[in-house]
């Protein structure tokens with residue numbers, strides 16, 4: 001009886017935690033950027049053009065694009081949508097295959113894996129003809145990437161758009177002859193503080209002293225969202241009296257008056273219990289920025305022997321708890337939630 005009760009309590013706690021997660025894609029501070037870019041996607045310009053989102057690593061480019069991609073007006077306008085991540089070394093053929101998959105193109109009687117580059121181009125071109133589409137091409141390193149894909153994208157003067165996300169100025173400015181460049185800025189101090197609060201306190205509030213310490217510390221994140229959410233995740237696990245020592249630790253390790261990101265990550269990592277460290281390191285088997293299913297990660301962790309047995313919980317539950325903990329620490333980001341439960345996640349390539 002007692003066991004049943006405590007299990008129920010655990011479940012309730014789990015449920016509460018899930019609903020207080022900050023979903024990747026909710027943006028703090030870039031509301032005007034989003035509004036402006038939305039205008040570009042939705043405007044009555046029939047000629048297809050590229051919108052490039054440009055800025056340094058972990059500035060929030062993918063998050064901003066995701067926010068646009070899931071916007072209700074965007075969903076209503078663009079019936080065909082695709083999202084692919086390119087990264088540094090890619091093969092055009094493989095990219096085309098992933099684009100075909102993402103657009104959910106129906107391929108009659110052919111096996112996607114066996115199709116040649118030309119087959120893929122032809123098939124994509126045919127299926128996009130007459131379609132109003134939006135394609136997001138994330139993490140592009142060379143301006144040739146879009147050039148090599150372009151001929152597979154039928155251009156029917158119907159208002160289709162392509163978003164290119166990049167850290168490289170040349171890619172942002174010269175990938176296409178019709179391009180609107182959006183340079184992403186750093187978060188301002190107040191926005192940084194709001195983002196820290198979302199991650200450090202979830203639903204509670206800071207008292208005056210914590211607010212002073214928190215504001216001082218977050219200022220040293222120089223408006224870089226990833227640093228802010230990892231800091232927030234770290235602070236959320238600490239008792240208020242520990243905030244001072246974290247603040248002082250960073251003051252001793254400042255580089256160019258900013259928090260040194262590797263030392264922030266090390267601190268966050270060192271702060272974790274051994275079992276959690278193991279899980280986090282194991283998740284490194286997934287490719288960078290890879291979207292993985294939480295259920296799959298749980299099964300893998302259990303099958304590979306990374307989960308220790310617990311008296312009153314099955315191993316899957318323990319694994320799930322570890323993953324929740326990593327999410328709370330912002331070391332794993334939620335990609336999407338389905339019926340109140342986390343379905344997919346990813347780990348930022350910087351982590």
Ligand SMILES: Nc1ncnc2c1ncn2[C@@H]1O[C@H](COP(=O)(O)OP(=O)(O)O)[C@@H](O)[C@H]1O
Nearest residue numbers: 024027028057058059060061062063225226333
């Ligand atoms: N404006 C923002 N509001 C809230 N969280 C953000 C914001 N920008 C970025 N983040 C968080 O920071 C992390 C890194 O952002 P991301 O979009 O992956 O950066 P980039 O694509 O520029 O490398 C994301 O997981 C996201 O949770």
Ligand SMILES: [Mg+2]
Nearest residue numbers: 061062138139
């Ligand atoms: Mg990104």
